Amino acid sequence: MRSLRSGLLAVLVLAAVVPATSAAPRPALFPNGRYAAAEAGASVSFVLKSLQITRLQVRMPLSCQNTRTHTHSAPTLAFAATPGNHSITYSRIFLPADGSANVSFVVNDDARLPQVYLSLQLRGGIGHVSVHARSDAARETCEGAAGFDVRAG
Numbered sequence: 001m002r003s004l005r006s007g008l009l010a011v012l013v014l015a016a017v018v019p020a021t022s023a024a025p026r027p028a029l030f031p032n033g034r035y036a037a038a039e040a041g042a043s044v045s046f047v048l049k050s051l052q053i054t055r056l057q058v059r060m061p062l063s064c065q066n067t068r069t070h071t072h073s074a075p076t077l078a079f080a081a082t083p084g085n086h087s088i089t090y091s092r093i094f095l096p097a098d099g100s101a102n103v104s105f106v107v108n109d110d111a112r113l114p115q116v117y118l119s120l121q122l123r124g125g126i127g128h129v130s131v132h133a134r135s136d137a138a139r140e141t142c143e144g145a146a147g148f149d150v151r152a153g
């Protein structure tokens with residue numbers, strides 16, 4: 001009889017504990033907030049909210065060559081997607097459940113009209129962003145690449 005009461009007591013204690021632990025909030029897989037990183041001459045930032053990336057800003061060096069004169073230059077590609085800026089061809093990037101996104105677009109607010117390839121991998125508030133840009137406009141070919149380790153802030 002005593003072992004039956006002990007067993008019943010153990011079941012009641014477990015039944016009381018299990019709902020309390022399963023109701024505890026799970027940490028967000030992708031915490032909302034501003035993600036940013038900077039390196040020498042390059043930076044990236046964006047806002048993540050409800051699995052949507054908005055307000056993407058990128059600044060990175062390019063390596064360009066004039067196709068006629070073959071002279072080299074090193075301009076900086078800088079663009080920002082802000083709510084009032086409609087010159088960029090995208091408005092939001094949706095992040096799938098696995099935390100990876102690969103997006104390509106053309107930046108219309110730069111005279112070179114570069115094609116930009118953006119690769120994101122986020123997990124638990126940290127991640128990596130790679131940006132590659134190519135342009136072939138106005139007798140000039142340009143290329144650039146930058147990689148960033150980002151953190152929610």
